[in-house]
Amino acid sequence: MVSKSPTNPLVLAGQALFYGLFAVIIGYFSTSPDFTHIEPGRSLIKLSFSTQGEPVGECRERTPEELAKLAPNMRTARICPRERSPIKVNIALNGEPLFEGVAQPSGLSKDGASTIYKRFEVPAGEHLISVKMNDNVRIPDFNHVREEKMTLKPAQILVIDLRKDRGGIFFE
Amino acid sequence: MSLSASIRQGGLALMQRIESLFDAFFGAAANPWRHLGALGFYFLWIALATGIYLFIVLDTGIEEIHTSIEYYTHEQWWLGGIVRSLHRYAADGLVLVMLLHILREFLYGRFYGFRWYSWITGVPTVWLVYASGIGGYWLVWDQLGLFSAVASAEWFDWLPIFSTPATRNFLPGLLTDRFFSLLVFLHIGIPLSLLLALWVHIQRVSQSDVFPARALSIGTLAMLIVLALVKPTVSHGKADLSMASATLHIDWYYLFIHPLMYATSPAGLWAIAGLLTLLLLALPLLPHPKQAPVAVVNPPNCNGCRRCFVDCPYGAVAMLPHPDKPGHELARVIPDLCASCGICAGACPSSTPFRSVESLVTGIDMPQQPIGALREEMERKIAALSGPVKIAVFGCECAAQASRLENADTAVLNLMCTGLLPPSFVEYALRGGADGVLVTGCREGSCAYRFGTQWTEERLAGRREPHLRPTVPSERLRLAWADGHEMSHLKAALDDFRKHLQTLSADEKRPRAYTPRRIAQHG
Ligand code: HEM
Ligand code: SF4
Ligand code: SF4
Numbered sequence: 302m303v304s305k306s307p308t309n310p311l312v313l314a315g316q317a318l319f320y321g322l323f324a325v326i327i328g329y330f331s332t333s334p335d336f337t338h339i340e341p342g343r344s345l346i347k348l349s350f351s352t353q354g355e356p357v358g359e360c361r362e363r364t365p366e367e368l369a370k371l372a373p374n375m376r377t378a379r380i381c382p383r384e385r386s387p388i389k390v391n392i393a394l395n396g397e398p399l400f401e402g403v404a405q406p407s408g409l410s411k412d413g414a415s416t417i418y419k420r421f422e423v424p425a426g427e428h429l430i431s432v433k434m435n436d437n438v439r440i441p442d443f444n445h446v447r448e449e450k451m452t453l454k455p456a457q458i459l460v461i462d463l464r465k466d467r468g469g470i471f472f473e
Numbered sequence: 474m475s476l477s478a479s480i481r482q483g484g485l486a487l488m489q490r491i492e493s494l495f496d497a498f499f500g501a502a503a504n505p506w507r508h509l510g511a512l513g514f515y516f517l518w519i520a521l522a523t524g525i526y527l528f529i530v531l532d533t534g535i536e537e538i539h540t541s542i543e544y545y546t547h548e549q550w551w552l553g554g555i556v557r558s559l560h561r562y563a564a565d566g567l568v569l570v571m572l573l574h575i576l577r578e579f580l581y582g583r584f585y586g587f588r589w590y591s592w593i594t595g596v597p598t599v600w601l602v603y604a605s606g607i608g609g610y611w612l613v614w615d616q617l618g619l620f621s622a623v624a625s626a627e628w629f630d631w632l633p634i635f636s637t638p639a640t641r642n643f644l645p646g647l648l649t650d651r652f653f654s655l656l657v658f659l660h661i662g663i664p665l666s667l668l669l670a671l672w673v674h675i676q677r678v679s680q681s682d683v684f685p686a687r688a689l690s691i692g693t694l695a696m697l698i699v700l701a702l703v704k705p706t707v708s709h710g711k712a713d714l715s716m717a718s719a720t721l722h723i724d725w726y727y728l729f730i731h732p733l734m735y736a737t738s739p740a741g742l743w744a745i746a747g748l749l750t751l752l753l754l755a756l757p758l759l760p761h762p763k764q765a766p767v768a769v770v771n772p773p774n775c776n777g778c779r780r781c782f783v784d785c786p787y788g789a790v791a792m793l794p795h796p797d798k799p800g801h802e803l804a805r806v807i808p809d810l811c812a813s814c815g816i817c818a819g820a821c822p823s824s825t826p827f828r829s830v831e832s833l834v835t836g837i838d839m840p841q842q843p844i845g846a847l848r849e850e851m852e853r854k855i856a857a858l859s860g861p862v863k864i865a866v867f868g869c870e871c872a873a874q875a876s877r878l879e880n881a882d883t884a885v886l887n888l889m890c891t892g893l894l895p896p897s898f899v900e901y902a903l904r905g906g907a908d909g910v911l912v913t914g915c916r917e918g919s920c921a922y923r924f925g926t927q928w929t930e931e932r933l934a935g936r937r938e939p940h941l942r943p944t945v946p947s948e949r950l951r952l953a954w955a956d957g958h959e960m961s962h963l964k965a966a967l968d969d970f971r972k973h974l975q976t977l978s979a980d981e982k983r984p985r986a987y988t989p990r991r992i993a994q995h996g
Contacts (some may be wrong), residue, residue, distance in 0.1 A: 323566075324696050327569060331562065331565050331706075331725075332722040334725075338718060413636070420627075447608060456718065457716055462644065467633045473644070
């Protein structure tokens, strides 16, 4: 049995060895090995929006008979359906389809925002990006359309958003 | 034995080998393997202390934070930089020792029975440790922080909990200073709740080991400082919401969950994390050996001395006012907390075998190994010994199997825990015919009941009550600690002790012979 005296060189060497190993294990995995999040030469397209679709029906005026049936404090002339349209999305990259999907409105009475989040890795470089969306069931065609030639740098993130306050489909 | 049980046995033998190797260099009291929980606390304290400094010098706006961290990392490397690196490496060390602590408690089988409490309350701390550390990365607000924040948001968005997805916080133009203040608040609040959770975690162990021995704490701090100087922590480039970082130097202790999620899916990561958590929580519920009977107090033999109360490793003894004797106290066992270790019986002054009563009943006793029965067994076995050197061995069921030493000249008394041994039994054995007494059990820090070895050693050395009387010659007593796998070590210790006893002449250093009055009277 070795003497545990702190001045025993063997004990000191053993302890130093252990602390060295401890430090190496902590220090190494603290930054290594590297993690390659995006392969070199690729970029990222993120589709992300959270917004309400248009109401599913037109607002209309109540008839005088209908109004009479309501309690006096409820007698507003216009009624609008609460339910919102789902938002349809179609994205093509250089003419090839990249994504097609529908974001349903949230909430029990389907009156909340439609939300989507998708990420796509694409090769960096020049792309023709066409995005079409429909947020109104009363319009058969896509009512928001945007097509643009863009050059994506490696590792660049392009966000496709739907912001009606900023004129619809929004690239950033 | 089932496959999983034999894997655990194998793992335990390996772990104990490593531990005894480290004992040789650090001593049990400062052996890092034996104090992983204390090291965990220590790393947490270092992280909290350095965190206070970092918080003071930090500029917590989205625009300023990265610049202010860059400033103290580079311009003020000799203080801010070192403090930052200590904060980082202490946090990493916490994960490392926590994982080893779980592994060790698992290998020692400390997850069921009365220990369900320590085990179950440990589980939430894992989540809190991760939540604390990952949140810390976001605050740096470099490319790595952004990556981690987005990946975590993508993970949480899989759960239907946010009305607006969390990921949308990290789109250009949407990030606000207010959201950032929330992150800072979380990175202070979660570690503090971790501290609270750990306080809950150690409630059922008395005199809990929450601070490493001096040598170990100095060595560990020095190790962290050297690491901070050799490999200072640096940030990635400032977070840029429009650019992802292709390659990241990630901290695998905390951030491994992100690569794991991208290799599977958010749902996959929830499944992995959820299943692991459930598995940990379910371990105590699996079928396990039933717990042995708990300690029982015999009021007429309890004088209220509090020794059992002080020595109980699990706070399972309470001292209550004596119902009949005003001003006196009486011990009472709290069955739910009792580990059935018997350490209290070894502490009780009424456990002395020199009492002349016909049937020895002590103040606090174990129904499965009562002190009275132990005295009878000892008398019988020592009387049956033959040979030039007669040795009585007190062993422990959890340690190296002392019963395998039994022989014509060697009597073995196997205790539930060496801590059950009242020191007076050693004197009784020597005066009753044994030439020497060998006491064995688990190494310090391996004891299934935490303090069995330590208390026995202190009692026999006269540093703890009840102590071995100084008139007992130390030449005739030998302590030899040996874990389960160290049978050969124990055998060698016995042989060596026997040789030593042979060098003593029959009367040399021998306490006066003693024939119990009740035996003398009854012939
Ligand atoms: C940051 C994390 C943790 C720290 C700092 C920590 C610390 C501690 C400390 C100081 C003790 C008392 C040891 C003693 O005095 O003998 C202890 C006991 C224990 N810990 Fe932890 N712990 C942590 C996490 C966990 C986890 C995650 C588990 C299991 C899931 C766990 C299981 C146990 C068990 C079973 C005991 C009781 C040991 C006994 O009864 O002898 N701990 N822990
Ligand atoms: S048997 Fe052990 S846990 Fe139970 S009361 Fe006695 S010392 Fe405490
Ligand atoms: S050690 Fe014995 S005498 Fe002392 S309080 Fe406990 S049971 Fe009573």
